[in-house]
Amino acid sequence: MPSRFIDLPQGTLDLLILRTLSLEPLHGWAVSERIQQISSDVLRVQQGSLYPALHRLERRGLIKARWGTSENNRKAKFYELTKAGRREFEIEQDAWQKLTAAVSQILETA
Amino acid sequence: MFLHDLLFRLRALMRHPAVENELDDELRFHLEQQTDKYLKSGMSEAEVKRRVRLEFGGLDKVKDDCREARGVSLVESLVQDLHYSARTLLHSPAFTACAVLTLALGIGANTAIFSVVNTVLLNPLPYSNPQELLAARQNEALPNLKDMQQRTNSFASSGGVNITLMDFTGKGEPVRVHAALVDGGLFTTLGVQPMLGRWISANEDVKGGPPNVVASYAFWRDFLGADPDVLGRTIRLSDNSFTVIGVMPKNFALPRELADVFVSLWTGYPEAAPERGVHFMHTYWRLKPGVGLTQAQADIAQADRRLAEEFPDTERERGTLLIPLRELLVGDVRPALLVLFGAVGLVLLIACANFAMLLMARAVTRQRELMIRVSLGARNSRLIRQRLTESTLIALVGGAVGLLAAKAGTTLLLALKPAELHHMDAIPMDVRVFMFVFAISLLTGLLFGLLPAWSAARGDIAEALRENARTTTTGVSRSPLRSFLVTAELALALILLAGAGLLIKGFLRLRSVDPGFNSSNVISMYLQLPGTRYPNIPMQTNFRRELLARINAFPGVEAAMITDLPLAGNFVGHRVVIDGVPTTAVGTEPMAQVLSVMGEYFGVMQIPIHAGRAFSAMDREGQPRVAIVNETFVRQLLPGQNPIGSRINWARADDPNDWMTIIGVVSDVKHSGLNQPVDPAIYQPFSQNDEAWRKWMTLVIRTRVPVAGVIEDVKKQVWSLDSQIPLSDIQSMDDLLAVSLAQERFNMLLLGSFAVLAVVLAGVGIYGMVAYRVNQRTHEIGVHMALGAQHRDVLRLVMKDAVKLGLLGITLGLVGAIALTRVMVSLLFKVKPTDPVTLIGVALLLAAVAMLAGYIPARRALSVHPMTALRSE
Numbered sequence: 001m002p003s004r005f006i007d008l009p010q011g012t013l014d015l016l017i018l019r020t021l022s023l024e025p026l027h028g029w030a031v032s033e034r035i036q037q038i039s040s041d042v043l044r045v046q047q048g049s050l051y052p053a054l055h056r057l058e059r060r061g062l063i064k065a066r067w068g069t070s071e072n073n074r075k076a077k078f079y080e081l082t083k084a085g086r087r088e089f090e091i092e093q094d095a096w097q098k099l100t101a102a103v104s105q106i107l108e109t110a
Numbered sequence: 111m112f113l114h115d116l117l118f119r120l121r122a123l124m125r126h127p128a129v130e131n132e133l134d135d136e137l138r139f140h141l142e143q144q145t146d147k148y149l150k151s152g153m154s155e156a157e158v159k160r161r162v163r164l165e166f167g168g169l170d171k172v173k174d175d176c177r178e179a180r181g182v183s184l185v186e187s188l189v190q191d192l193h194y195s196a197r198t199l200l201h202s203p204a205f206t207a208c209a210v211l212t213l214a215l216g217i218g219a220n221t222a223i224f225s226v227v228n229t230v231l232l233n234p235l236p237y238s239n240p241q242e243l244l245a246a247r248q249n250e251a252l253p254n255l256k257d258m259q260q261r262t263n264s265f266a267s268s269g270g271v272n273i274t275l276m277d278f279t280g281k282g283e284p285v286r287v288h289a290a291l292v293d294g295g296l297f298t299t300l301g302v303q304p305m306l307g308r309w310i311s312a313n314e315d316v317k318g319g320p321p322n323v324v325a326s327y328a329f330w331r332d333f334l335g336a337d338p339d340v341l342g343r344t345i346r347l348s349d350n351s352f353t354v355i356g357v358m359p360k361n362f363a364l365p366r367e368l369a370d371v372f373v374s375l376w377t378g379y380p381e382a383a384p385e386r387g388v389h390f391m392h393t394y395w396r397l398k399p400g401v402g403l404t405q406a407q408a409d410i411a412q413a414d415r416r417l418a419e420e421f422p423d424t425e426r427e428r429g430t431l432l433i434p435l436r437e438l439l440v441g442d443v444r445p446a447l448l449v450l451f452g453a454v455g456l457v458l459l460i461a462c463a464n465f466a467m468l469l470m471a472r473a474v475t476r477q478r479e480l481m482i483r484v485s486l487g488a489r490n491s492r493l494i495r496q497r498l499t500e501s502t503l504i505a506l507v508g509g510a511v512g513l514l515a516a517k518a519g520t521t522l523l524l525a526l527k528p529a530e531l532h533h534m535d536a537i538p539m540d541v542r543v544f545m546f547v548f549a550i551s552l553l554t555g556l557l558f559g560l561l562p563a564w565s566a567a568r569g570d571i572a573e574a575l576r577e578n579a580r581t582t583t584t585g586v587s588r589s590p591l592r593s594f595l596v597t598a599e600l601a602l603a604l605i606l607l608a609g610a611g612l613l614i615k616g617f618l619r620l621r622s623v624d625p626g627f628n629s630s631n632v633i634s635m636y637l638q639l640p641g642t643r644y645p646n647i648p649m650q651t652n653f654r655r656e657l658l659a660r661i662n663a664f665p666g667v668e669a670a671m672i673t674d675l676p677l678a679g680n681f682v683g684h685r686v687v688i689d690g691v692p693t694t695a696v697g698t699e700p701m702a703q704v705l706s707v708m709g710e711y712f713g714v715m716q717i718p719i720h721a722g723r724a725f726s727a728m729d730r731e732g733q734p735r736v737a738i739v740n741e742t743f744v745r746q747l748l749p750g751q752n753p754i755g756s757r758i759n760w761a762r763a764d765d766p767n768d769w770m771t772i773i774g775v776v777s778d779v780k781h782s783g784l785n786q787p788v789d790p791a792i793y794q795p796f797s798q799n800d801e802a803w804r805k806w807m808t809l810v811i812r813t814r815v816p817v818a819g820v821i822e823d824v825k826k827q828v829w830s831l832d833s834q835i836p837l838s839d840i841q842s843m844d845d846l847l848a849v850s851l852a853q854e855r856f857n858m859l860l861l862g863s864f865a866v867l868a869v870v871l872a873g874v875g876i877y878g879m880v881a882y883r884v885n886q887r888t889h890e891i892g893v894h895m896a897l898g899a900q901h902r903d904v905l906r907l908v909m910k911d912a913v914k915l916g917l918l919g920i921t922l923g924l925v926g927a928i929a930l931t932r933v934m935v936s937l938l939f940k941v942k943p944t945d946p947v948t949l950i951g952v953a954l955l956l957a958a959v960a961m962l963a964g965y966i967p968a969r970r971a972l973s974v975h976p977m978t979a980l981r982s983e
Contacts, residue, residue, distance in 0.1 A: 028136060029143040047144070048167030051137065052175035059180055067132075070139070072146075077136045 013045065013053050015096060018081065018089040021063060025080035027070060028054055054079060062088050133176055141166060191499035199500065202472075206504065209468050212874075213508025215867060216461030217551060218515030223454045223860075224546050225520050225537045227447050231440055232542065236361060238301035242266075243435040244395040244406065245365065252293055252375055253386045254425065255393055258413045259295070264406040266398045269296025270391030273367045274379065275638055275806075276348040279834055280333060286638075286836040287329065289347065290369035291378040291391075299396045300365075306330075307341045307356030310374050317384070321377045323352035327360040329370040347371065349642035349834075365435055366392060381803070387424035395432060407432050423696055423762070445936045446857050452933070453609060453864045456602045458550070460871045462558045463595040467878055469501055470562040470592060494563045501559025502552060509551030513539075516547075526856050561591060592882075593911070596875050597919040600960060603865070603872035604923025605930055607952040610865035612931055613858040615948055616939040620854055626779035626788075627676065628716035629843035631813055633821065634675055636839040637828060638806040650805055651731065651797045653831060657809075658709045660827045666814040670709030671796070671807045676781045677850045678839070681705065682804065686792070688747060689757035689769055699761040700747055702739075703781060703789050706804060708796040712738075712776055714812045722754045722774030729773075730797040737770040741778050743790035758792070770794065783850055785939050810843070857937055869956060873963035880912050881967035888974055896976035908971045912964040920953050920960075927952075 020026065020034045031054070032047050057063045062085035070076040081089065141162055148158040166172070199206045234240055250258075250270055259268045269292065276289040294315030303309075304324060314320055323345065325334060334340050334354070343354045352373060363369075375383045375391075382388045397406055414428040433441070473480070480493065520537040644650045654671060661669040674680040685699035693699065711717075712724050720741060729736045737758060744753045757769035770792075778788040796807070813820055825837055848855075884891070891904055899907075931943035941948070 027139065029140040032140075046167050047140065047165050048169075048172035049175075051140075051172055052179040055176045056179040070143075074139060074142075075135065076139050077132070 012096075013049065014057060015089075015092050016043075016045075017050070017053060017057060018062065018085060018092065021079055021081050022086065022089055025068075025078045027068075027076040027078050029076075031079070057085070061085075129180070133173060137169065137172065188499065191496050192503065194496065195500040195503045199504065205468065205472055209465055209504045210508045210511055212461050212464050212468070212871070213505055213551070213554060214511035214515055215871075216458040217505075217509045217512030217547060217554070218519060219454045219512075219864065219867065220458050220550060221512055221516035221543060221547050222519030222523060223447075223451050225516060225539055225543050226523060227451050228540065228542050228546075229537050230443060231447060233540075235365070235436060235439070236363070239396075240435065242397045242399070243299070243365075244397060244403070244432045245435045245438040246393045246395070246410075247431040247433060247438070248429070249389040250391050250393045250430075251386050251388050251424075252383050252391060254389075254417055255293060255391065257417060258410065258430075261413045261416060262406075262409040264398060264401045264409040266396045267295050267299045268393060268395045269293050269299040270375075270393040271296055271364060271367055271369075272375065272379075272391045273369060275838070276371070276378075277638075277640055277834060277836055278333065278370075279346045279349075284834050284836045285333070286838040287347070287370040288368050289378060290364060290367060290372045291375040291382075292372050293375055293391070296394065299394050301396070302358070302362055304356035305359040306338070307354070309356055310372070315374045315376060317376055317380065319374055319376050321350060321352045322355040322373070323347065324356040324358060324372040325354055326358050326370050326372070327362065330357045347373070348640045352377075365394065365439060386421055394435065403432065403434065426696065426698065445933070446853070449609070449934050449937060450857070450860050450864075453606055453861055456606055457864050457868050457871070458554070460599045460602050460868050460875075462554050463599045464871055464875050464878070465501075465504075465554070466558040466561045467592060467595055467875060469497070469559060470589065471878065471882060473497070473562055494560075497563045498556060498559045501563075502555030505551045505555025505559075506548075508554075509547045512551075513544075513547050516543075523856075523860075526852070526859060592879060593915055596879050596912075596915045597922065599872040599875045600916055600919025600956065601923035601926055603868040604920055604953060604956050605926045606861070606865040606868040607956055608923075608927035608949055609931055609934060610858070610862045611948040611952045612934060612938055612941055612943060612945060613854075613861050615945065616937070616941040617851070617854050617858045619941060620784050620939040621851060623780065623784040625676065625784060625847060626717060626777055627843070629847045632715065632810055632843040633813070634678075634808050634810050634839070634841060634843060634846070635821070635824065635837045636806065636808050637835055637837050640834065641803075641805060643832070643834075644805060645802065647799055647802050648731070650802070651799075654708050654796055654807060657827060657831055660831075661809070661811065661824055662709070664820070664823060667811060667820060668710065668714050668813075669809060669811045670707065670711040670714040671809050672707045672711055673705055673796075673804055673807060674781075675808045675810070675843075675846070676779045677783065677846050678808070679782075681781060684792075685761035686747075686758050687761050689759070691747075693761070696762070700790065702743060702747075703791040705791060705793050706796045706799050706807075707793050708807075711793070711810065714810050715779075717779060718777040720775045720777060722772070724774060725793075725795050729795050733798070735768060735770040735798050736773045736795065738774040738776055738793040739772055740776055740788065740791040740793075742788045743792065744775055746790050764800075770798075785854075808839075854937075854939065869959055872956075873959050876912055876916065876960050876963040877967055879915075880908060880964045881970075883911065884908050884967050884971045887971075891971050891974050892976045895974065901972050904971050904974075905965075905968055908968045909964050912960070912968075916957060916960040916964070920956055923956070924949060924953055 016035050017031060020031050020038075026034065028050055032045055032050050035043060035045055054063070054065075058065055058079070061082060063079045064082050065077050065079050067075060068078045144162045144165070145158055148161060149155070153161070235243065237243060252270060255268060255270050259265060271293070272291045274289050274291055275286050278285045278287045292310070294310050294312045297309045305327065307324070309324060310322055314322060325340070330336060330340065334343070334345075334357075337343070340354050340357065344351050345354060346352075352371075358372070382390070395406070397403075410430045410432055414430050417425045418428050517539065520539075524537060639650055639653060644653060658669055658671065661667060673682065681703040682705075683701050684704045686702050687693050687699055707725065710724070712719060719738075722738070725736065725738065739748075739753060739758075748756055753772050753775050756772045758772065759766060759769050776793070779791070780786065780788060781791065782789070809824065811820060811824065821840055828835055828837055887908065891907065894904060894907065927949060928944055935943050
């Protein structure tokens with residue numbers, strides 16, 4: 001029986017995070033919820049692996065963090081894209097689209 | 111981007127607790143949100159807890175990954191690892207002590223030798239812009255030096271110096287001091303300023319110039335009372351008055367020469383200053399900026415040619431060779447030091463191999479702990495880093511202990527008094543030495559920690575574990591790394607052993623060289639007559655004759671004298687002509703050492719007389735001139751003739767018809783060193799001396815009883831004849847002989863001890879391997895013995911590998927030795943670097959040691975009782 005979930009290909013988590021944050025600043029839990037929602041629960045993100053990715057992106061200066069208040073009035077750490085992050089996102093998105101287009105073209109024609 | 115990264119990491123580091131708290135808060139927030147979400151959907155609390163944890167993954171691992179992602183972890187986990195390592199190492203003191211000691215030996219020996227290399231080869235010379243300084247191989251006469259400086263364009267300046275002994279008569283006993291007879295350019299060339307006063311100026315450095323003296327710091331401190339107002343004071347040197355005009359700084363020394371005072375050649379030895387033929391000054395040259403050695407050498411060569419044309423009498427055979435000053439100073443010792451440095455490097459490699467094996471053995475015993483940590487989620491990279499931290503920590507501690515050992519080692523090296531360290535009273539350990547220790551410790555720890563860690567990752571440990579669990583029945587499990595290390599150790603040890611063996615053989619050959627005289631029970635001392643009070647030969651002869659008579663009057667004492675002792679490093683050379691042999695071109699006549707003697711010199715030194723007779727009391731002034739020559743003289747200059755009765759004279763003698771008749775031939779004496787060829791030599795009686803400037807002499811005194819009191823008695827006799835004459839260089843001929851072997855002994859002892867160290871370490875390596883094997887196979891051995899195996903079979907079982915690896919290592923070592931001992935060729939005396947006897951000998955020796963080292967633990971296997979072994983299951 002095929003699994004309902006697809007494991008994330010290597011390196012795509014960063015792209016998904018950048019995409020999610022490109023709409024609005026979010027805290028970590030919301031990022032994970034958003035990814036699952038948008039992907040109609042097809043993609044499975046081990047929630048724990050989200051945080052190292054966030055911290056890595058922060059270190060690379062692609063996103064920045066600030067403490068704010070969540071919807072339910074709790075202290076939460078919000079992440080937002082930096083200028084560099086937006087640029088990086090566009091480059092990565094472009095690359096990804098080219099890659100998938102190429103791969104599906106091969107799959108369809110070959 | 112980089113700056114951001116750095117600031118980010120820094121913040122992580124500086125604000126460590128805050129960052130940790132933030133991380134906790136962030137993750138807690140996530141878990142709480144998720145919990146809330148599921149609780150709202152109506153799940154049971156237990157189910158919620160389970161799902162949240164499952165979806166999130168291991169909290170500690172996530173935190174660890176976050177830290178890693180932030181880049182904190184590098185420093186932080188290092189601190190953690192260090193703490194952990196220190197704790198575990200303290201828990202196993204035996205292992206720690208072994209490892210630290212092994213490395214301390216290796217690093218200590220390396221550091222000691224590096225300190226010497228650093229001091230002798232690497233430290234800059236204490237002169238300004240030392241790279242511009244050159245020295246001439248040949249000695250030079252002052253007029254030539256002046257001409258050459260004038261006729262060349264390559265040199266900013268040049269200067270010369272000759273060391274002579276002068277008697278300083280101040281208060282108390284007369285003292286013999288080393289006086290540097292200099293030319294005014296010397297100090298400009300070396301680029302050194304006096305500490306007090308000034309240097310001898312160019313207009314004073316001329317014929318009839320004022321008798322000024324510059325004192326060395328030590329002379330000023332010891333004999334001038336460190337008087338700051340010393341300038342202008344008058345001191346007496348060899349019966350002449352000199353005015354002190356300067357004091358040199360404390361750290362100043364001439365490149366090769368020992369000097370207490372500096373005077374102009376024109377005032378210190380005015381007779382020699384204008385003599386073109388008196389080549390007796392060491393010369394130093396400073397290149398003009400931008401001029402290279404080749405250009406300078408060509409420049410000097412044209413000056414040489416002009417001098418040779420103008421003064422064929424004395425300058426025909428010129429060929430001044432300029433070499434960088436450093437090359438001149440260390441050129442001779444460099445090969446020995448580099449060989450020793452290489453050898454000690456091999457010792458370190460062997461120590462490192464043992465270190466790696468210790469780490470491997472430890473990894474096996476700690477297998478359970480490692481497995482637990484892996485199952486708890488520790489990542490492989492983290493474990494390797496942990497082990498590297500541990501090995502590096504050990505190596506650094508080993509390095510620190512090694513540094514202490516090196517300190518002691520350098521003291522020992524100095525005590526051996528090798529020639530090149532003779533003038534050093536300390537081998538300083540400077541920043542470079544500390545850097546060296548730190549670097550090799552770090553490298554050792556990382557590299558040799560990585561080897562076993564890497565091998566563990568590749569399954570050696572799993573292998574060992576299987577052995578532990580005894581799931582293997584065939585029992586043939588080998589650790590390839592361990593085998594490699596043991597083989598390499600043996601190969602390296604053999605190379606060292608071969609080097610040491612060759613040096614020992616060369617040394618024994620050298621020591622067995624007959625010096626040509628019997629050194630036992632002979633003491634020697636040097637004295638020089640002041641020219642002012644003994645200006646002519648008759649006065650000198652009277653003094654000598656009277657002194658010898660008085661000393662020979664002591665009971666049980668036989669005394670004689672000679673100008674220059676064998677092995678003392680000096681002689682006067684003369685060109686000679688032989689009656690009946692057509693003379694060659696001026697300046698190309700054969701050269702011979704000329705040694706004046708008085709008393710029964712050949713009897714006292716027990717130099718055999720081969721033909722003719724020794725000098726008698728009748729061979730004295732006013733009588734026909736006589737000479738005794740050595741065998742080499744006969745062989746080279748009178749081949750096929752009867753030497754007795756042949757007549758010789760100095761080339762271009764004042765009276766060409768005043769021949770000396772050869773009355774005897776004596777056996778060759780190794781005048782210039784046991785490993786040096788013998789030159790033709792002429793002995794003549796002091797009383798028939800025709801050169802008043804040869805006013806020095808060396809007493810040789812043979813005693814039937816040990817010498818204790820004799821020296822004082824001789825001093826008294828000298829001073830009762832003349833209270834102003836100091837005696838110096840008082841030493842036994844045995845000591846002189848030993849000093850002449852000091853360099854070779856130094857090389858041999860050092861390389862020998864490295865070889866011993868290497869063999870011991872390699873032995874320990876084999877021991878460890880076999881012991882490990884025996885431990886691992888106690889059970890199997892028990893089974894074998896229960897089944898009736900003989901001792902021989904058991905030995906074969908546990909030693910088979912050791913023997914195989916031993917043979918392989920020794921074979922590889924032989925190949926390596928043949929390839930490498932070539933670099934030692936300049937250190938060996940009459941031994942080929944591939945001397946088969948030595949190579950085979952050391953191979954057998956090492957094989958024996960290896961067998962023994964393997965046999966000791968193997969024997970333990972024999973004492974295994976089958977029942978105990980089986981029960982140990």
